[in-house]
Amino acid sequence: MDPVASTEAGGYRERLLAGAVSCLQDKGYARTTARDLVAASGTNLASIGYHFGGKDALLNEAIAEFFEQWTERVERSLFRAEPGTPRELLLRALEQLVDVFGEMRPQLVLCVESFPAALREPVLRAKLAEAYAKARVAGTDMLSRAAGRLGAELPVEPAALVSVVIAISDGLMLQWLLDPEATPDARQVVDVLAALGAFVA
Template sequence: MGHREQLLAAARQLLEDKGYAHITARDLVAASGTNLASIGYHFGSKAGLLNAALGVVFEEWTTQLATIAMADPDTSPIERAHLTWAAHLDSLSGRRALLVSFVEALAQADRDPQLRTQLAEMYATTRRRVASLVAAALGDDVPPDDPRCTAVASWVVAVCDGLAMQWMLDPTSVPAGAHLMRGLADLRAISE
C-alpha cells in the first residue's frame, strides 16, 4: 500500500474517531505512518485529504444503496426508492461518527471555497450516479441526463440527507425502514 492509500485509510479512521474538525496533519501522519510532505504531494492539504476520504465514504454509501435499489429488476421505481430509504435508515447507527464528520465539513464549507467545491462535486457525482439508476429503472431508453432523472436524483438524495439529519438529532423519532415504507405506500394510495 502506497502513501496515498495509507493516508486515505488513516483519514477515514480519524474521521470516525476524532471528527472532521479535530484532526490535525500530525494525527494523519502518525496514523498513516507517512510524512507531512506526503499529504501535500498527494492531496494538496490536510483538508484535501479529509475531503478525499469523505468522497470515498460517499461513494461507498452510494454503491451500497445502488446495489439495494437495483437488486430486483421487477421492482417499480418508487419501490426501489422505498427500499433504498429503508436500507439507509437501517444503516445509520453504524455510520454515526462519519455522519457527524460530514456535518462538520458542511459547516466549514461556507468559509472554505475549496471544501465547498469538493463537497459540491461529491453531491454532483452522487446525483449523476442516482440519475443513471433512475434512468435504468424507468427504461424506455430514458437518458440519465433527462431533467426528470436529475430531478428525481436530487429528491432521492435530499430525502436521504434529511432522514440522516433527523436521525442524528433524535434517532427515536425517525421511523424504522419498514414503517417508512408502509407510510409511503399509504401516502401513495391516498393520492391515487
C-alpha cells in the same frame, strides 16, 4: 530511499485516506493536524503533499470518498436482484440510505460536521457540491436503468427525484443523530410517500 517513491510502493494514498477518515471521526475537520494524519495512517508528512497537495485537500478527499462509497452501496443494493416493482426498488434504495444509520453513525457524524466547515472553506464547499453532483448523476443513471428494466416511464424529471430522495435521507440522518427512536425507517418513509402521492394526485 526517496520518501515519494516509498509512498508509491506502500499504497500510502489509500492508507492516508483511511487515516483521514479515522481522524475526522475522532477529532473533526478543524482539529485534525497533519501529524495526526501521519500517526493514523503510518505514513509520513511528505506523502500527504505528494498524493494530495496538503492536509486540507486530503481531508476534503476523504469526505468526498465517503459520499461516493455510500452512493455505490445504494447502487449495489438496487441491482443485486430482479427489479420487482417501483415501490420495491424505492424501498431497496431507502434501506441503504436510512436503515443503515445505526451501523454508520461515526461516518454520519463526520458528514454532518463537514457542513459547517464547508461554509467557511470554499474548497471543501466545492468538493461537497461536487460529491452531491456526482450522487445526482449516479442516481439519475440508476433510475434510467431501473425504468428500462421495468419497462416503465419515470413520472417526474430524474435529477429532481434523486435530489428529493437525497434530501429525505439527509434530513432523516439529522433527526436520527438527535433522536433515533423517533426517526421513521425506510418502510415507513415509502408508505408516507405513497400515501402523499395518492393524496396530492
